[in-house]
Amino acid sequence: MSNILDGKTVVVTGAASGIGRAIAISAAQHGAKAVIVSDIVEAPREGGTLTTQKIEALGVPALFVRADVSKKDDNDHLVAAADQFGGVDVMVLNAGISLRADGAEVTEEDYRRLMSINLDGTLFGAQAAARQMKASGKAGSIVLMASMGGLVGAGITVAYSTSKGGVVLMAKALADALGPDGIRVNAVAPGTIDTELLRSTPDIAAASEGFRQRTPLRRLGKPSEIGDAVAFLGSDLSSYVSGIALQVDGGLLAVI
């Protein structure tokens, strides 16, 4: 498709399924040297071929590394696995969950579980990648997965929006902290993307038709469209872009 990721080793968390899977496959299509696919399970939620097999079919080396992003050590272990491919150049912290029952009355247990993955897991992954990039003097790119729910609020996603709003600010703060080392940090804020997360979260699934009707492009997004945006942020085409939250939402947040 392109060679914008030529020579780069890309690591993607939550990459068995949905958006993460599409990001990993897009990385291979955009010329990545190697792709590390990480998740807590290897089989995609949608069923079908493993992400690593899809990537290898494109002629690009792929490795699956099991890692629970909420565990700090798992993130360190994941980044260490990139050593065999010359170290991580592009770290994509995509793993995230939504809750079946979110809102003002979200339970403590659900809230803490969501934060441990969406927020803690994102920071631990970024820290692990930045440490390796600094040690090897790489001008790497770290991409965090936010959401339109991190830019505007919704009563059905109180905990989720809180976590994703944190991810947007994490990208800005880390961009400042790591910029002097040449490391860029950005977030991507997808709109309504057609994945299993959307379909299996009842309140979000119910709201998605309304979102579609209000979206200027009048359709849901495809996971591959997030993959392409991440490829841009991971590549040298965005060499002077840091600290942003790139909205990939068909224009939804541009209108009322």
Ligand SMILES: NC(=O)c1ccc[n+]([C@@H]2O[C@H](COP(=O)([O-])OP(=O)(O)OC[C@H]3O[C@@H](n4cnc5c(N)ncnc54)[C@H](O)[C@@H]3O)[C@@H](O)[C@H]2O)c1
């Ligand atoms: N689908 C959408 O409309 C949408 C919109 C905005 C943002 N997002 C964000 O995009 C990301 C991917 O969402 P998706 O729609 O592809 O969901 P998904 O459920 O299809 O995929 C998420 C993946 O993350 C993995 N995961 C869950 N807990 C994990 C953990 N502790 N450690 C490592 N991996 C873990 C799951 O196994 C799964 O493979 C999430 O951060 C989500 O919040 C999705």
